[in-house]
């Protein structure tokens with residue numbers, strides 16, 4: 125479980141996060157939704173320790189990340205898998221090498237074991253026969269899948285995904301969403317996903333947090349999200365023509 | 374400027390750490406020896422031969438008094454090549470070649486979040502990315518400069534041979550005349566300093582790139598410009614310290 129306690133973050137005099145508190149549960153897919161520029165990416169970067177917070181605490185199963193020594197933080201980092209918006213695959217390495225990379229850096233496994241683990245992860249994300257391709261030779265959806273495989277290679281208890289299906293077609297988005305949700309259950313990870321895709325929300329949102337204007341505006345689950353009386357949330361949820369029509373019916 | 378210097382120094386503190394894994398560092402080091410060193414040999418050879426040739430021609434052109442022996446051509450070529458042309462000019466060329474390469478490689482990794490990915494994994498990206506390049510260049514550049522000196526002297530000799538300005542015998546005698554091995558040490562010390570400047574300035578510029586493809590190009594240009602400026606500056610400082 126990850127607890128976010130009253131964190132604030134500003135850049136200069138621009139306040140991006142304002143006293144945000146949330147709880148992400150183990151084995152659940154936790155979604156953070158909000159408009160572009162509402163601070164989702166900043167929140168996630170604070171969560172994984174890429175950005176310092178101005179105030180507040182982030183607890184990983186009771187361990188406060190920002191109050192730790194550098195060495196201890198590193199231990200937690202090894203428990204974090206992250207899927208970046210653009211995939212962030214190392215472009216000098218092949219697909220297989222990308223997945224093997226964290227294993228090489230942090231385990232004493234033999235080449236054989238590492239390759240086996242990498243192939244297991246790649247199979248798990250339904251990527252076969254692409255082991256020796258370079259990131260520049262992959263499609264957007266494949267990049268995301270390799271990135272997920274790399275993120276889960278170390279069997280992390282915490283998984284973070286920043287907009288896993290931005291730029292993908294609806295079918296591939298669905299596949300990626302399902303994958304994240306399945307892996308979360310299967311490996312009992314605490315998963316946090318940034319998204320502004322309503323399809324993902326109603327498909328996999330075990331828990332949904334709506335951020336608006338740097339504050340936590342609403343929280344609930346995929347069933348409640350369509351029936352809230354929160355005005356800003358409804359503006360967001362029913363922003364597309366499709367959802368508006370569905371609601372009218 | 375003060376801000377940049379402070380940030381550069383802080384970055385250096387992060388670069389000079391123990392690598393996460395020595396076996397990984399060793400293979401990165403070998404890759405960089407190839408990328409930064411061996412792949413530069415072609416251009417270094419060509420430039421050195423022509424540089425030596427030009428110095429030889431210019432020297433013989435300037436000798437118009439019969440009182441000055443023609444062995445002076447070999448002697449002067451050797452001195453200017455060792456003291457200045459090979460260590461400084463070749464380092465400036467390398468600043469263009471490997472400086473832009475390093476800055477754009479690291480800059481691209483920054484803007485595509487690969488550096489963030491390293492950091493989230495718990496790897497020190499400054500150390501992981503910059504140290505192998507730095508150590509490889511500091512190690513291989515002295516060899517490159519020695520080769521460059523050799524090529525330049527051959528260039529001068531080719532000119533002597535083809536234009537009959539001086540005889541091979543005179544040229545060789547000149548090259549061997551009053552040789553002080555300290556000049557080689559001076560050249561190598563400069564080379565090592567310059568290699569350090571090129572790789573760290575380029576690494577710094579790449580590491581702190583913000584934005585997209587345009588900024589990566591910008592970082593790589595700035596890396597070359599600033600490396601050149603600092604090479605020229607340190608050339609003066611080191612020469613004052615080492616030769617006076």
Ligand SMILES: Nc1ncnc2c1ncn2[C@@H]1O[C@H](COP(=O)(O)OP(=O)(O)OP(=O)(O)O)[C@@H](O)[C@H]1O
Nearest residue numbers: 135140158159160161162163164165166167287320
């Ligand atoms: N490094 C930074 N320096 C200054 N301001 C920043 C920085 N990073 C983000 N911001 C600002 O913080 C705000 C929130 O940005 P953020 O990237 O978190 O939005 P987002 O919710 O992820 O949007 P999107 O859905 O488009 O990805 C933006 O207004 C942005 O300008």
Ligand SMILES: [Mg+2]
Nearest residue numbers: 164165166287
């Ligand atoms: Mg974002």
